[in-house]
Amino acid sequence: MLQQAELLIITGMSGAGRSTVANVLEDEGWFVIDNLPPQLLDGIADLLLDEVNRWSDRPEDASARTSSAAAPIRAAAVVDVRTKGFFGNLTHSLDALATRGLRPSLVFLDATDETLVRRFESVRRPHPLQGEGRLLDGIQTERRLLTDIRSRADLVIDTSGLNVHQLSRKVLPAFSRDRRPGTRLAVMSFGFKYGIPLDADFVFDLRFLPNPFWIPELRASSGKDEAVADFVLSQEGAVEFVEQVVVLLRTVMSGYRRENRRYATVAVGCTGGKHRSVAIAERLGSMLSSSDIQTFVVHRDLGQE
Template identity: 50%
Template sequence: MSSEFLILTGLSGAGRSTVANALEDLGWYVIDNLPPKMLVPLAHFIEDPAHEIDRLAVVIDVRGGELFSDLEAQLDELDGLEVRVNVVYLEASDESLVRRFEKVRRPHPLQVGGTLLDSIRAERQRLSGLRSRAQTIIDTTTMNVHQLTNRVFELFGEAQADTVTVTITSFGFKYGLPLDADMVADMRFLPNPFWDESLRSKTGEDRAVSDFVLSQPGAKEFLDEYERALTTVLAGYLRENKRHAMFAFGCTGGKHRSVASAIEMARRLAQHPRLSVKVTHRDLGKE
């Protein structure tokens, strides 16, 4: 089996150190702040059967100064090799990054004469092309250290060459979109159980709510078609060596329709071969 080669990058303050530490705990060999021009020689190194490194993670970011500008060209060269490369990009909102830098009282790597917010926005612009090339994007805006560590364990703890790890999550639109979702389904076309007093206090995890949601006109037809669409997408992910996927189901508050739909889709996808499926509920309990 070929080695796994992970390139960890993204915005300063978005959690790269936390992710790097979690990867080390999972047995990955982690190299921090590597000059991008070393990527291709390193790829050849880990593909040599004489070396026993099968999972390597490299942290590369704007701390490298002018050297960092070589990264995209090196990624182009890696595309021509047979090594399996996964670019993981970490990001967060401007507001959360400002709070994090103010808390640790450290300067931003690009902060010279402007404000902290100017530096964050300049870095975001500079990395926009790199973000578009990432196979995995993790938005850490609402995550604490423990939640981010758990996310890394989910994504990279049990990598299997012939399996896609699928996370199905529910959410409430009133709390914002999950920015790291690969696809989002809007379940607000179904009647809201909130208006039924017997169901209002229950959640989509309860049988009564689930039966109500899934029995509505159009619910089964939508899920049938969406299941077919997702399995087609996941087959493509396997062909393209994308081993992790997140599909989100949303409703107004993330309590009824989205929860029931996410659980049902997770049940369906778990019956397909080469898929490892789990379900989470981002906003359940917030109301």
């Protein structure tokens, strides 16, 4: 199942971008089911297994299946609070699939309360759990109820500050047709003054390095420019930091593969997310990329200044 078919569950906060992610996956060839009751996940798994068996039982399709090995049968289900009995049933369904030896990937979409309030107000729609209370009451109720599900997620995506196109670009590297097997690691730069990313599995602070912002000829450039990158990496402790983080993350990624965890995000931050964090993120992404780790670099706050 894990080698020939993939089952992905998309869930998370209402208004955090589930529909956008579902559309991206559909465009990438995934079979996507929206608003699926968790009780039906077992049936979706049966359909995937039947399809895998159908291929394996038809010798005349062997060559076609071999050529499709890099693109397994893929299905994604959007499961959320619109479904009655969502909270208890999703946990139960995940546990039931695990007893069958199947482990779907769970993707959790999140955003800050402020962002969610703004999005709901812009479309003039109530929150599914709002009832007779305030919009913020519904959001906070949902967040409390989703705490356990979020902790089980393989991949948490923070959509705060992202528009539809930026979210699409962030999702594509993890789920596109041409991705390599192995753990997919997002290396994200950010600025502390804009907040720590909600979806980071690891956070590193680069404010111990001198800030190129105070160098007049470097201020307007970013960490993607060679002059800035050379300046950052020439500072005392910079190269040692990168080397030690690489060793640490390779060790952790090996453990993730043993536990069948396929997604992770490491965030490196500086003050504004323009110079130091960008340069170090680029270097980490390059050094960590291997046959077992597919890295992609995201600069969350570049351009915000």
